[in-house]
Amino acid sequence: MVDMDRISISLPTKLLGEFDEIIGDRGYASRSEAIRDSIRDYIIKHKWIHSLEGERSGTITIIYDHHASDLMERITTIQHDYSNLIVATLHMHMDHDNCMEVVIVRGDAKIIRELTDRLTSQKGVKQVKLNVMVPGGNIPE
Known part of the structure; x- marks a missing residue:
């Protein structure tokens, strides 16, 4: 049997x-098993992102609460720190409280990861999704 640790978390x-609706729909026997699967997916995603190397192009999509204290200013400052990587940005008002920012990037995968991590760690950011494409010359025809 696998060693198990018990943890306690606070969630809204x-x-x-x-989450409970989804795990019910998917037929999980317990909340713990669903959380273990979610953590496994998170680890796999993290390892995949950190295995990327070389020149890449892609997008970083950010959803955030625009009421969060000075968050828009912090996001803008971070983007200016990576202006050599950022090709363009698109801003959308999703609703009264939330905005979406799509940042188009091109450059070294390590630096793209660094930018993504900095954006993800900002308080008030609700979701960040990195989508990286292979260089155009490497796409099979």
Whole structure:
């Protein structure tokens, strides 16, 4: 049997409710098993992103609460720190409270990861999705 550790986490009620609906729909026997699967997926994603090397192009999509204290200013400052990597940005007002920013990037994969990590760690950022493409010359025809 696998060694298990017990942990305790705090989650917003609505988030936990949505998670419980999904695990019910998917037929999980327990919340713990669903959380273990989610953590495995997170680890796999992290390892994949950190295995990328060389020149890449892609997008970083950020969803954030625009009411969060000075968050827009912090995001803009971070983007200016990586202006040599950022080709363009697109800003969208999703609703009264949330904005989406799509950042188009081109450059070294390590630096793209660094930018993504800095954006992800900002308080008020709700979701960050990195989508990286292979260089155009490496796409099979």
